[in-house]
Amino acid sequence: ANLVLLSDIxxxxxxxxxxxxxxxxxxxxxxxxxxxxxxAGYVLDLIDAKDPTNTGKPLTRYTLPAAPRDLALANGVAxxxxxxxxxxxxxxxxxxxxxxxxFLVSNIGAGTLKPPLGTASGITLWTDPVSARSYAFIxxxxxxxxxxxxxxxxxxxxxxxxxxIKIEDGVRTLPGTTLTPYLAxxxxxxxxxxxxxxxxxxxxxxxxxS
Numbered sequence: 351a352n353l354v355l356l357s358d359i360x361x362x363x364x365x366x367x368x369x370x371x372x373x374x375x376x377x378x379x380x381x382x383x384x385x386x387x388x389x390a391g392y393v394l395d396l397i398d399a400k401d402p403t404n405t406g407k408p409l410t411r412y413t414l415p416a417a418p419r420d421l422a423l424a425n426g427v428a429x430x431x432x433x434x435x436x437x438x439x440x441x442x443x444x445x446x447x448x449x450x451x452x453f454l455v456s457n458i459g460a461g462t463l464k465p466p467l468g469t470a471s472g473i474t475l476w477t478d479p480v481s482a483r484s485y486a487f488i489x490x491x492x493x494x495x496x497x498x499x500x501x502x503x504x505x506x507x508x509x510x511x512x513x514x515i516k517i518e519d520g521v522r523t524l525p526g527t528t529l530t531p532y533l534a535x536x537x538x539x540x541x542x543x544x545x546x547x548x549x550x551x552x553x554x555x556x557x558x559x560s
Contacts, residue, residue, distance in 0.1 A: 360406025365393045368420040370428075375400035376409075378428055378442060380418035392417050394428065396442055412440065412453065419471040422486070427455060427503060429486055431470040436460040437488055437496075439503045458498060458506045459488070466508055468493030475500070485509070 365381030372378065377399035385391040392414040398407040416435035421428050432438045436459025444453040459467030472489030486506075488496040494513040500506050 357403045357405060360404055361408070364397060364406070364408060365395050367418065370421055370423045371399065372423050372426075376442075377405060378421065378423060380414070380421050380428075380430055382417060390417070394418065394421075394430070394440060394442070412442075414438075419469075420473050420489075422473050422475045424475055424484070429473055429475065429500065431473040431488060432457075432460075433469050433471070434461070434465045436465060436467045436470055437473070437486060437498055437500075437506070439500075439506070455503050456506060458508060459496065465493075466511065467496045467498075468511075470496070 363383070364379060365383055366379050367381030369377055369379035375398065377397040379395045379397065381393065383391045383393055394412040394414055395408055396410040396412075397405060398409050399405050401407075414430070414432070416432045416438075418430045419433055420431040423429070426441065426443055428440045428442050430438045430440060436457060438457045439455040441452055441455050444451045459465060459470065467488050468490035469492075470488050471491055474487045475484065476487065477484045483499060483501045486498045486500045488498060490496045490511060492514070494511055496511045497509040498506050499509050
């Protein structure tokens with residue numbers, strides 16, 4: 351299919367690090383903006399995108415407490431990957447003017463020294479068709495991939511963080527071998543193989559190496 355450009359950049363003042371459409375003419379975007387004296391500000395913009403030839407019509411701007419990296423929409427709320435602030439849920443139908451409006455729904459994974467969700471930089475939502483439970487998969491930077499049960503956004507639960515394989519120096523992988531998440535750490539100087547070769551004992555017999 352031939353792609354057609356309907357509109358160029360209509361506004362340079364909209365935060366646009368990540369955005370998602372809600373399916374009914376609203377576009378939600380998050381990102382950093384420059385405020386007074388060159389300081390960075392963190393915002394969530396709600397944009398009127400009913401006319402795809404003019405997407406520069408902001409409706410509302412919400413100030414966020416941390417630098418947002420990514421977002422996903424579901425059931426009228428925005429799930430925001432908030433960097434070291436973890437996963438934050440905002441109800442974009444509510445006013446952010448005070449804490450009592452319900453705009454800020456909940457947060458999980460925030461921390462100062464070792465945030466449970468690392469530096470949350472990406473998010474994907476998925477609902478299990480069998481159990482009907484909903485999950486958020488979070489790209490957690492060097493921590494790996496976090497899984498959060500978001501079925502009840504008022505009581506989100508961290509299910510697990512899948513840490514990346516730690517491969518130390520001097521590791522050699524034999525042809526046809528794939529490292530899997532079952533290997534949490536590969537020691538320096540190791541040789542990883544699918545089917546280790548037979549080694550011959552001094553007396554002439556042979557056995558599989560372990």
